[in-house]
Amino acid sequence: MKHTLSLALAWILASLWSPAPIAAANREHQVMMAEIRMLQEQNAQLQQALNGLNEALKALNAKIDDQTGATRKAFADQRLTIDNLGDSVRIVREKVDETNVRIATLSQDVEAIRTTALTPPVTAQPTDPNAPPPVVDPNAPQATGTTPKQLFDLAFGDYTAGQWDLAIQGFQTYLTAYPRSPMSPQAAFYIGQAHYAAGRFKEAVAAYDQLIANYPGTDSVADAYYKRGLAYERLGQSDRARQSFEYVVKNFSDNTTVSTMAKQALERLSKP
DSSP states (O other): OHHHHHHHHHHHHHHHTSHHHHHHHHHHHHHHHHHHHHHHHHHHHHHHHHHHHHHHHHHHHHHHHHHHHHHHHHHHHHHHHHHHHHHHHHHHHHHHHHHHHHHHHHHHHHHHHHHHHHSOOOOOOOSSTTSOOOOOOTTSOOTTOOOHHHHHHHHHHHHHTTOHHHHHHHHHHHHHHOTTSTTHHHHHHHHHHHHHHTTOHHHHHHHHHHHHHHSTTSTHHHHHHHHHHHHHHHTTOHHHHHHHHHHHHHHOTTOHHHHHHHHHHHHHHHOO
């Protein structure tokens, strides 16, 4: 009996210490460790994703701040632009008013000059019936009190200021009052120049033609031919432009400046 109990106890102890339970415990431990590693990896991935979201959020906030600043600056710039436009409109209105005043003044001068030209001058009868009539100076101040130089300078001031229409009217007034003044060819030339600067090339050609016809032999004729060529060129009339330039090269070789520019213009027209 005792021997039987000993055998049973030995069998139970052997069962408890057999390799099968130990192997099962090892597998369970390995599974738990694998799950822990998986959880750790998932945690690391989540932490990385969270860090990425934080960076994206910071970048988005910075972009929003930049856009807000840009929007504020744009509003400020628009406000400044509106203010500047208001100032520009005011300046333009003032210039328009000034121009209207100048036009009215010039119109009065023209009318006074016409009236003076139509009214014969009253002169004292010479004591000697055989004495020649008094010589009238064509450059003498008219009844308006404006001298030739003052009238020319007034028109030239408008020309240099870019007031093309005022300049044209001023130079035409000058030519009406003093058609044979030494400065008349220049006044006629600047009429063409003002039309050219204003982009009215047909009118510029007509003005240069009038200068050439009315003031032959003057120094302004060479410039008129050259500028007429440029006006024809701007009108797309290359043949007429070439004729004007060739005329300058042929007939005004002594004027080296204008002749050189005309040669350069001919070379430009010759290029395909």
